[in-house]
Amino acid sequence: MKKKSYCVAIAGATGVVGKELLKTLEERNFPVGELRLLASERSAGQKLEFKGADVLVRLLEDETFKGVDIGLFSPGASVSAIYAPRAAKAGCIVIDNTSEFRMDPLVPLVVPEVNPQAIAEYTKKNIIANPNCSTIQMVVALKPIHDKFRIKRIVVSTYQSVSGAGKEAMEELSEQIKALFNMREPEVNVLPQRIAFNCIPQIDSFLDNGYTKEEMKMVNETQKIFGDPSVKVTATTVRVPVFVGHSESVNIETELPITPEEVRRILKKAPGVTVADDPKKGVYATPADVATLDDTFVSRIRKDDTVPNGINMWIVADNLRKGAALNAVQIAEILVRDYI
Numbered sequence: 418m419k420k421k422s423y424c425v426a427i428a429g430a431t432g433v434v435g436k437e438l439l440k441t442l443e444e445r446n447f448p449v450g451e452l453r454l455l456a457s458e459r460s461a462g463q464k465l466e467f468k469g470a471d472v473l474v475r476l477l478e479d480e481t482f483k484g485v486d487i488g489l490f491s492p493g494a495s496v497s498a499i500y501a502p503r504a505a506k507a508g509c510i511v512i513d514n515t516s517e518f519r520m521d522p523l524v525p526l527v528v529p530e531v532n533p534q535a536i537a538e539y540t541k542k543n544i545i546a547n548p549n550c551s552t553i554q555m556v557v558a559l560k561p562i563h564d565k566f567r568i569k570r571i572v573v574s575t576y577q578s579v580s581g582a583g584k585e586a587m588e589e590l591s592e593q594i595k596a597l598f599n600m601r602e603p604e605v606n607v608l609p610q611r612i613a614f615n616c617i618p619q620i621d622s623f624l625d626n627g628y629t630k631e632e633m634k635m636v637n638e639t640q641k642i643f644g645d646p647s648v649k650v651t652a653t654t655v656r657v658p659v660f661v662g663h664s665e666s667v668n669i670e671t672e673l674p675i676t677p678e679e680v681r682r683i684l685k686k687a688p689g690v691t692v693a694d695d696p697k698k699g700v701y702a703t704p705a706d707v708a709t710l711d712d713t714f715v716s717r718i719r720k721d722d723t724v725p726n727g728i729n730m731w732i733v734a735d736n737l738r739k740g741a742a743l744n745a746v747q748i749a750e751i752l753v754r755d756y757i
Contacts (some may be wrong), residue, residue, distance in 0.1 A: 422450030423753060426485045426509065427479055428500060429492030430454035431463055433584045434514055437742035440491050443468055445746060448753065455481055456492070483633070487507040487749050488757065491741065497516070505543035510752060512545045512745045516630075517544040519607060519638055526641050528553050529747040530689040531560040532619055536751055549631070550740025551654065551663055552638040552678050557713045558732050559669065561687040562680060563643060566671040570649040574666045576661040577620060578704060580613060581736050586612070588658055594658075608656060617656040629654060662704025663736040671726040677718045680728055684715055689739070694718050703734040710735055711743055 427443065429435045435456070442449055452467055455477040464471040475481055477496070482504040483489065490497050490504075491514035501511045501518065518524040525535035528547045528555025539545045548556070555573060562568060579586040585607045593603035593613035610617050623631035628636075632652040633715055640646045657664075684690050691712040693702045702714035713734040734740055 423453040423486040424484055425449050426453040426455055426488045428455045428490045430474055431456045431460040432491060433580055434491040435740045437737045439465060441742045443735045450753055453481055475592055480501050482507040482509045490514060490743050501544055503630050510539060511545050511642060512748050514547045514741050514745060518544050527748050528556055528642055529574045531556050532642055547745050549634045549637045550736040552583055552635050552683050553732035553740050553744055554713045554732055555665055556639055556642050557689050558715050565683060566673040566675045568648055568669050568671050570670040572668040573652045575654045576657045576664040578662050580661045612658050619681055620654040620656055659704050660735060661708050664704055665732040667720055667732055668729050670724050675728055677720055680718050689713055704733060705745050707733050711738055713739055
């Protein structure tokens with residue numbers, strides 16, 4: 418007999434994604450019977466509000482997963498590496514927001530609007546991976562185009578907000594702005610260089626091929642989600658002084674002839690996508706426009722005249738919502754609807 422409610426745990430509950438997960442569960446009225454908020458020793462003992470009641474944040478440890486149906490994880494990759502398998506072994510289905518399991522061939526990497534059928538593979542390890550925030554918003558917009566016109570190559574440059582690096586990075590941007598306005602030298606502790614009034618062409622560490630880990634995540638994750646390693650992807654990821662909201666300049670080349678009008682028509686029908694594209698009226702999406710919104714917004718759709726079948730576009734989404742918390746909760750919704 419199907420359950421009416423579920424025991425849900427949030428690991429990393431006091432982080433920016435953890436708090437967004439809590440907010441999203443409430444807003445979408447997910448059937449939470451019991452809620453366990455889990456965090457490190459530094460944060461345990463705090464209280465967070467859920468549906469008008471204060472919930473105590475408990476220490477993340479093995480015993481906290483007994484009886485848990487679904488675990489929403491965002492505690493950092495190194496912590497997920499330890500506790501996600503332990504939670505899964507205890508019978509908890511883990512939806513992990515970190516990079517730890519994304520490329521594990523036994524772990525499905527899921528964007529519900531793109532490959533919901535992959536959720537069925539969760540039984541192999543009792544773990545489902547949430548993709549990188551920048552990958553999520555890109556594939557939501559591109560998969561409907563790929564299905565119709567077959568994308569051969571993707572060139573993407575990202576403009577990623579500091580919230581993607583956590584609350585410490587958000588605080589660092591705020592403090593650096595204050596310092597500069599007060600004629601003081603800003604401190605740099607979290608991000609590689611000063612972020613206030615600056616752009617940093619490095620997200621995560623550099624690899625031997627000259628790309629960063631973040632850039633290669635977009636390459637490898639897109640191919641896995643599409644189920645098509647023939648799609649060529651090259652990425653440049655940049656941190657910008659925006660608090661919330663990731664933007665992407667995306668160029669695609671397709672096998673079949675394609676027009677901007679056809680792209681608009683397809684995307685207007687695509688789940689989770691809003692087309693905001695009327696240049697003559699100054700209509701296009703910015704991070705400030707999409708903050709707190711669920712959809713991925715696509716603007717500046719235009720032909721690339723340098724290749725036979727090329728399209729340029731601008732893709733924007735709230736990285737804490739669709740790029741993390743919402744995507745995870747959508748996966749959980751499909752789990753309880755179809756699988757558990």
